[in-house]
Amino acid sequence: MATITPLFAPEQGSISSNKEAASASLESLLAIRFFEEAVDGLFARGLMHGTMHLSIGQEAVATGVCAALRKTDFITSTHRGHSHCIAKGADLTRMMAELLAKQTGYCRGRGGSMHIADVETGNLGANGIVAGGIPIAAGAALAQKMQGKDNVVVSFFGDGATNEGAFHEALNLAAVWDLPVVFVCENNKYGMSFSTAKSMKVEKISERAAAYGFPGVTVDGNDVDAVFEVAKEAVDRARSGGGPTLIECLTYRHKGHSKSDKNLYRTKEEIEFWKTKDPVGIFETKVVESGQLTTEEVEQLTQKVRDAVRLAIQEATQAPDSDPGELLSSVFRQVG
Amino acid sequence: MSERIITYAEAIREAIGQAMEADESVFMLGEDIGVYGGAFGVSGDLYHRFGEERVRDTPISELGIVGAAVGAALVGMKPIVEIQFSDFTAQAMDQIVNQAAKIHFMLGGELSVPMVLRAPSGSGTGAAAQHSQSLESWFAHVPGLKVVLPSSPADAKGLLLAALDDPNPVIVLEHKLLYKTSGHVPEEMYRTPIGVSNTVREGSDLTIVATGVMVSRSLEAAAQLASQGIEAAVIDVRTLSPLDMDPINASVAKTGRLMLVQEAPKHVGFMAEVAARVAEGPAIYSLTEPVTRLCGMDVPIPYAPQLEKAVVPQLDDIVEGAKSLMRGV
Numbered sequence: 001m002a003t004i005t006p007l008f009a010p011e012q013g014s015i016s017s018n019k020e021a022a023s024a025s026l027e028s029l030l031a032i033r034f035f036e037e038a039v040d041g042l043f044a045r046g047l048m049h050g051t052m053h054l055s056i057g058q059e060a061v062a063t064g065v066c067a068a069l070r071k072t073d074f075i076t077s078t079h080r081g082h083s084h085c086i087a088k089g090a091d092l093t094r095m096m097a098e099l100l101a102k103q104t105g106y107c108r109g110r111g112g113s114m115h116i117a118d119v120e121t122g123n124l125g126a127n128g129i130v131a132g133g134i135p136i137a138a139g140a141a142l143a144q145k146m147q148g149k150d151n152v153v154v155s156f157f158g159d160g161a162t163n164e165g166a167f168h169e170a171l172n173l174a175a176v177w178d179l180p181v182v183f184v185c186e187n188n189k190y191g192m193s194f195s196t197a198k199s200m201k202v203e204k205i206s207e208r209a210a211a212y213g214f215p216g217v218t219v220d221g222n223d224v225d226a227v228f229e230v231a232k233e234a235v236d237r238a239r240s241g242g243g244p245t246l247i248e249c250l251t252y253r254h255k256g257h258s259k260s261d262k263n264l265y266r267t268k269e270e271i272e273f274w275k276t277k278d279p280v281g282i283f284e285t286k287v288v289e290s291g292q293l294t295t296e297e298v299e300q301l302t303q304k305v306r307d308a309v310r311l312a313i314q315e316a317t318q319a320p321d322s323d324p325g326e327l328l329s330s331v332f333r334q335v336g
Numbered sequence: 337m338s339e340r341i342i343t344y345a346e347a348i349r350e351a352i353g354q355a356m357e358a359d360e361s362v363f364m365l366g367e368d369i370g371v372y373g374g375a376f377g378v379s380g381d382l383y384h385r386f387g388e389e390r391v392r393d394t395p396i397s398e399l400g401i402v403g404a405a406v407g408a409a410l411v412g413m414k415p416i417v418e419i420q421f422s423d424f425t426a427q428a429m430d431q432i433v434n435q436a437a438k439i440h441f442m443l444g445g446e447l448s449v450p451m452v453l454r455a456p457s458g459s460g461t462g463a464a465a466q467h468s469q470s471l472e473s474w475f476a477h478v479p480g481l482k483v484v485l486p487s488s489p490a491d492a493k494g495l496l497l498a499a500l501d502d503p504n505p506v507i508v509l510e511h512k513l514l515y516k517t518s519g520h521v522p523e524e525m526y527r528t529p530i531g532v533s534n535t536v537r538e539g540s541d542l543t544i545v546a547t548g549v550m551v552s553r554s555l556e557a558a559a560q561l562a563s564q565g566i567e568a569a570v571i572d573v574r575t576l577s578p579l580d581m582d583p584i585n586a587s588v589a590k591t592g593r594l595m596l597v598q599e600a601p602k603h604v605g606f607m608a609e610v611a612a613r614v615a616e617g618p619a620i621y622s623l624t625e626p627v628t629r630l631c632g633m634d635v636p637i638p639y640a641p642q643l644e645k646a647v648v649p650q651l652d653d654i655v656e657g658a659k660s661l662m663r664g665v
Contacts, residue, residue, distance in 0.1 A: 146389060
């Protein structure tokens with residue numbers, strides 16, 4: 001088991017102005033970064049199978065949003081879901097084991113990178129279908145309301161998902177039923193290769209919220225504090241019965257869409273520009289400059305997270321391979 | 337004690353009402369199921385009995401509705417989705433096929449989707465090609481979905497209650513021509529097991545296997561055949577997934593003749609699976625004649641009454657088909 005310090009919301013103020021919260025958020029940012037760099041490396045060396053979608057460059061979105069959530073709150077995630085999974089508190093070993101096709105993985109090797117769910121931390125699942133998780137989030141939120149619970153559901157999705165019918169249907173349902181759900185769009189400018197400039201006429205995806213009669217807001221998705229601030233407001237509103245919010249986080253993926261991407265649709269200059277807006281570096285600098293963490297503390301934290309990822313790889317590698325013998329009996333939950 | 341006779345629609349409503357009384361997590365959602373009482377009158381007065389929260393009218397959003405049911409089912413609710421016509425499940429296929437059917441397996445087994453999706457299926461109402469299809473083999477082809485076609489009021493209630501007990505997604509395709517038909521239905525909450533075919537009539541000359549509205553039509557045919565000295569067994573498959581072949585194989589071993597009757601188009605239809613399974617097992621050696629499939633034509637359901645009747649098996653077709661099978665092909 002390899003875990004990091006759980007994220008939490010400071011009682012007041014921004015994340016970077018609270019030492020413990022800043023430290024936890026930095027751990028989350030680094031864990032996502034190092035985990036994904038590690039799997040990228042394993043893949044490149046032929047030690048990992050299949051495909052995956054990396055969120056390197058987008059770590060602040062999951063971190064800022066999940067810092068505003070309780071453990072009992074739920075999320076639905078996407079094909080690019082490692083960041084959400086880690087930020088919500090997943091065990092890095094079980095994630096790594098899943099990617100390495102092991103029996104001890106979150107999905108026992110049946111799902112892989114795109115399908116990790118973690119009941120323990122309220123992660124209702126990553127999803128290989130663009131926008132597939134959005135109606136599910138609305139339904140989980142409906143259940144909270146019907147069960148008289150004050151949990152909130154966050155649905156993560158990309159810019160491409162907002163052109164799907166499922167996005168429209170789910171946001172409308174959430175609106176008319178005043179559901180405790182927050183829709184978080186990670187706008188990384190491209191649905192695979194197709195840019196948002198070509199895929200939609202609206203300037204801001206958050207404008208689409210107006211069509212459903214609830215608030216929409218656009219925020220710098222590479223700034224943990226900014227993401228946390230709008231997420232906290234939206235989560236609080238949802239929890240107190242004020243209904244849904246659409247949050248658009250402007251961000252960028254440094255890596256290609258998946259493993260087949262040759263980056264033919266964007267320029268080196270654009271990628272380099274966004275690397276200067278690296279959310280991990282920005283946050284590190286901010287917390288050091290504000291005096292919340294010393295350079296030494298940042299180094300210690302960095303080492304701690306590196307060790308956690310290394311442990312995850314070690315433990316996962318030693319685990320048994322997933323078992324074909326249980327396939328047929330696993331299609332249905334057994335009755336009774 | 338006299339047997340209580342109610343309709344198929346009333347039996348479904350009774351099952352839902354009893355389940356909602358017994359279990360707070362059961363709720364209904366769908367289009368026009370509230371004050372309107374459902375397009376086919378199935379939900380009826382449930383809205384007045386249980387209120388708008390638990391008999392939840394929705395916008396016209398099949399994908400959203402099924403997705404919401406999947407999400408609610410993941411976190412402890414037992415939703416019953418009503419899709420107004422089974423044809424409209426096409427709008428919701430992602431949530432049915434890619435989400436509900438796969439979540440338990442694909443996500444490692446901790447989560448499951450105890451959702452019941454009910455939809456009126458079949459032709460015979462003059463509603464033409466987009467409101468009359470028999471799409472059961474779509475669902476039966478997807479691992480992770482259970483598929484149920486109740487053919488009588490008693491089964492409509494018992495299978496629905498069994499579906500609600502099941503921790504997996506169950507697609508219940510009700511036949512719209514059956515809603516107003518009546519039969520004996522016990523008042524208590526009984527379950528008709530999913531995955532058990534039902535021999536509705538014993539017979540020694542030929543075996544008729546049927547689904548949905550074709551079951552009662554085959555029974556009528558069997559009565560006519562009996563008056564002409566031909567004893568047909570009629571087996572209602574009742575649950576397509578999981579499929580119980582035992583009574584079919586046993587009957588074929590006795591009769592040596594097999595006629596498969598379905599309303600859905602023949603090509604790649606469900607009965608092809610039944611034929612293949614008979615052919616894969618020892619029952620094939622009992623066959624004295626080739627297997628006969630009596631199915632819907634491979635055309636969209638047309639509007640005009642004479643055209644609509646022409647494309648699905650009617651009573652006379654079953655009687656003639658059986659007689660021809662008895663004569664030898």
